Each structure stands twice: as C-alpha cells, then as structure tokens.
Amino acid sequence: MIERIEKLVLLVVVTIILGVVAGAVCWTFFFLMNNGIKLIWETLPNALGITGFWMPLVVCTVGGILVGLFQKKWPGQPQEMDEVMAEVKANGRYEYQNIGVGFVGALVPLLFGGCLGPEAGLTGVIAGLCTWVGDRLKFLRKEFKELSSVGIAAVITAVFNAPLFGLAVPIFGNAEGELHGDTIKVPKPAKIAIYLLAIASALGSMMGLGLLLGGMGGLPHYSDVEIGWIEIAILIPCAIAGALVGWLFHCYGAFAKMISCKIGDKPVVKALVAGVALGALGVVLPFTMFAGEIQAEELDGIWLEMGALVLIVTALIKPFCLQFCLNMGWRGGKFFPMIFCGISLGYGIAYLSGADPVFCLCACTAGVLGTMMRQPLMATLLLFLCFPLKSVFVLLVAAVIGSVVPVPRKWLS
Incomplete structure (x- = not known):
C-alpha cells in the first residue's frame, strides 16, 4: 500500500513537472519566433536600408533555400501533430533523438514567413521528452506507459490555450482529419485527472511566463458576441x-x-x-x-x-x-x-x-x-x-x- 502511494505521488510530481516544462517550451518557442520575425523582417532590413514592397519575395526566397537545405539534411522533420500522435498511439512512445532538430525545423519556416502553425514541432519535442523521462523511470513502467499522451495533452493546451481541446485530443486519438473508424475509448477517471493536472501545469507555466516576461503568443480572444x-x-x-x-x-x-x-x-x-x-x-x-x-x-x-x-x-x-x-x-x-x-x-x-x-x-x-x-x-x-x-x-x-x-x-x- 505504501509503495503504491509513493508511486502515485511520484507520478503526480512528474506530471506537474512535465506540464510546467511543456508550457515553458511553448513559451520559449513563441518568444523566439516573435522576436526572430521582428529581427528578420524589421530590424535587419531597416539597419541595412533594404526595405521595400518586394521584401517578402526576398525573405521568403532565402527562407526557401534554408528550409530546403534543412530538409535535405533532416528529411521529414519535424513530424506533423497527427504523425506524432499516431506513433505514440502505436508504440506507446516517441523517439527523442531528434527533438532538438524538430524544434529548429519548426521554427525556421515560421521565421521566414511560412504559412504554417507552430504545433507540429512542439508536439514532437514534448512527446519525446516524456518518453525520455519514462525510459529513466522503468520501475514505474505501468504507471508511465501513457506519459507521452499526457505530454501531448499538455503541449496542445499550451499552444492553443484551449484546455478542453487538449483533453479531447488524447481521448479521440486524432486532431486533424477524420477518425477513419477509430473507436473512442474514454480513459478512466484517474487518467483524466492526470491529463487535467498536466494541462493545468502547462497552462499555468505558459501564462506565468507570459505575464512575467511577455511574448506568450497565440491567437486573440474575442470576449463578446451579439446574436440578433x-x-x-x-x-x-x-x-x-x-x-x-x-x-x-x-x-x-x-x-x-x-x-x-x-x-x-x-x-x-x-x-x-x-x-x-x-x-x-x-x-x-x-x-x-x-x-x-x-x-x-x-x-x-x-x-x-x-x-x-x-x-x-x-x-x-x-x-x-x-x-x-x-x-x-x-x-x-x-x-x-x-x-x-x-x-x-x-x-x-x-x-x-x-x-x-x-x-x-x-x-x-x-x-x-x-x-x-x-x-x-x-x-x-x-x-x-x-x-x-x-x-x-x-x-x-x-x-x-x-x-x-x-x-x-x-x-x-
């Protein structure tokens, strides 16, 4: 009984830590993205005196070369959100050898005007980090076998500032496209509690850093709507x-x-x-x-x-x-x-x-x-x-x- 309580406490502590880390990683990504865009699109052109209506063509062309060289070196990185989720669902883990590559690979296209969202690279980074933690806590294999899914719920919540969506994604098993006949299995209350704990930690970390240091990112929230x-x-x-x-x-x-x-x-x-x-x-x-x-x-x-x-x-x-x-x-x-x-x-x-x-x-x-x-x-x-x-x-x-x-x-x- 005591051993089970100790494992439960450790699970809660690790979940909170991973949620905080997920929120911090997301905040860091948005901070680097926003400041990098300002540097590339405003500060450098103004300093070099090369501003003009044609700037998007120049910057995006340079970005295309850099993205191409990156893909030649690390093809397919970062993986899209659904690719990450499919691997976690199939194997219960996400390989973490390329999480740094995935982070950079998601950032570079956005800096050069890419019409893309940030969630792809961030999902892989956190899923890989959760797998890494699980590999080092093998004596808790049973308790930690879904840690990567918990991490995905946390990072999706932090990226989109949408806790209900972050909770629903691991339950539905898919975030984009059709379910293709997949059976929806609702987790037990204990698992949902763990998801909620990770979600709250990630959201708190993201918002806390945003309040302290700014640069939280995300879409605007429209607080009122009139229906006549x-x-x-x-x-x-x-x-x-x-x-x-x-x-x-x-x-x-x-x-x-x-x-x-x-x-x-x-x-x-x-x-x-x-x-x-x-x-x-x-x-x-x-x-x-x-x-x-x-x-x-x-x-x-x-x-x-x-x-x-x-x-x-x-x-x-x-x-x-x-x-x-x-x-x-x-x-x-x-x-x-x-x-x-x-x-x-x-x-x-x-x-x-x-x-x-x-x-x-x-x-x-x-x-x-x-x-x-x-x-x-x-x-x-x-x-x-x-x-x-x-x-x-x-x-x-x-x-x-x-x-x-x-x-x-x-x-x-």
Whole structure:
C-alpha cells in the first residue's frame, strides 16, 4: 500500500513537472519566433536600408533555400501533430533523438514567413521528452506507459490555450482529419485527472511566463458576441462560406501534392519554389504569409480599411499557401493559418452585411474547421481559444454544416 502511494505521488510530481516544462517550451518557442520575425523582417532590413514592397519575395526566397537545405539534411522533420500522435498511439512512445532538430525545423519556416502553425514541432519535442523521462523511470513502467499522451495533452493546451481541446485530443486519438473508424475509448477517471493536472501545469507555466516576461503568443480572444435577427439569418450562409474555404484547403492539398510528386525528390528545389510562390503572393496579399496569430490582432484594427474584397480573397488564397508550404517541405501545423482564414472571411462578410463581426468570425471559422477536420465537436472545442463559451451554439451548428460538405476521399489521404 505504501509503495503504491509513493508511486502515485511520484507520478503526480512528474506530471506537474512535465506540464510546467511543456508550457515553458511553448513559451520559449513563441518568444523566439516573435522576436526572430521582428529581427528578420524589421530590424535587419531597416539597419541595412533594404526595405521595400518586394521584401517578402526576398525573405521568403532565402527562407526557401534554408528550409530546403534543412530538409535535405533532416528529411521529414519535424513530424506533423497527427504523425506524432499516431506513433505514440502505436508504440506507446516517441523517439527523442531528434527533438532538438524538430524544434529548429519548426521554427525556421515560421521565421521566414511560412504559412504554417507552430504545433507540429512542439508536439514532437514534448512527446519525446516524456518518453525520455519514462525510459529513466522503468520501475514505474505501468504507471508511465501513457506519459507521452499526457505530454501531448499538455503541449496542445499550451499552444492553443484551449484546455478542453487538449483533453479531447488524447481521448479521440486524432486532431486533424477524420477518425477513419477509430473507436473512442474514454480513459478512466484517474487518467483524466492526470491529463487535467498536466494541462493545468502547462497552462499555468505558459501564462506565468507570459505575464512575467511577455511574448506568450497565440491567437486573440474575442470576449463578446451579439446574436440578433440579422446574425441568425446569416448563420447558414456564413457557415457555407467557411465550408468553401475548408473545401479549398483539401482541393489545394491535392494540387500541391501533385506538383510535389512531379518535382520529385529534390528538397531544395521544392522548398525554393514554395518560398518564391509564398513571397510573390505576400507582396500582393501580405496576410497570406505567417501563421496568423499576430496578423489576426492586426486585422482587428484595420479590417474596415481593408475592404471586403481583400479580406475574402485573403481567406481564399491563404489555404493554398499553407498546402503549398506543407507539400514542398516547409514543415508545420495547419490550425493557426486556417483559423486566420475564417477570421479574415468573417470580417469580409461582416463588412458586407453589417452583422456583428464576432458572430461572423465564429460562424465562418467553425465552418472552415468543420470541413477541414471533419469533426465538429473537436472543431468547437478548439475554437474556444478564440471565442466565448456563449457562442457554442453558433460554433457547433456551423462546424456541423462544414463537416457534412462532401470532400473526395482521395483529397483526405
């Protein structure tokens, strides 16, 4: 009995420590990303006197070369979130030899304007760290066999500032795409308690460092939403518009995959082509670059000046930039850019309709993620990172509408 209590106490302590570390790693990543972007895109060009409208083309081209060389040396790094989760689910562990490589590989594309999210590299880093800890506590093999899943829940919570989504991911066993018939096995209450402990520790660490040192990162949170007759009338049109953007995400993916296959095993060439394309589009539509969290904050203050056409076209083109980056070697996540697409589209519809902007953002973004993820409940839980709880009905309805939009099976593979 005493030995069991000692193991339980140790499990709790290790879980808290890993949660704190997960939050600290995420904060460090966002800190390096935000300051690195400022250095590359503002400080250095101003110091060298080379600023101009063509800057995105130059910087993204340089980024393409660096990403290509990185992929030539470490192909396939970092792995995407679902790849990490699949390995953890299949083997109960995630190999940690390349966690440093994965961290750098996730950071470099973002510094040079990559239309990518940060979650890919961070998920692998924390899953690998948890496996490393488990390997050194082999006498607790039974208690620690799911430590990597606990770490994934913690890091997802810290990255997205969405505790419910962080808890749901290890339960559903998938964060992107369809479940493909997987059986959902709800963990026992004791396991859920461990997940919650890791989630609370990670979120506390991330927020604490953000309050003390700044630079926490993440998408903005919209605290209020108005729902009147106008908003109710445009709920379905907004959801369908968002679903169209989500449908384009899959369509662009199939096209980008075809281009990648035609180029073949030439990582430098592919990454360079993606960098040139990204930079060229960035010259015309600057918000098609980057993950979208800082850009979403900027959009909040200037969307009325931009006009509906630019906002909607940005939402339609950014998924192409995302898929082209992903399929040409610029490794990263999908969620942040696609959420930004929903936000940009929502502002465009609010501009045209006069409806409450936050309502339009809710409905459009949920429609986007519903079509992209094919899991309306997961999409809703994720979007609580941006929208208030009282918008749950709007989010869920729009996500359901998006999830039933037909997408060819071959596009989902």
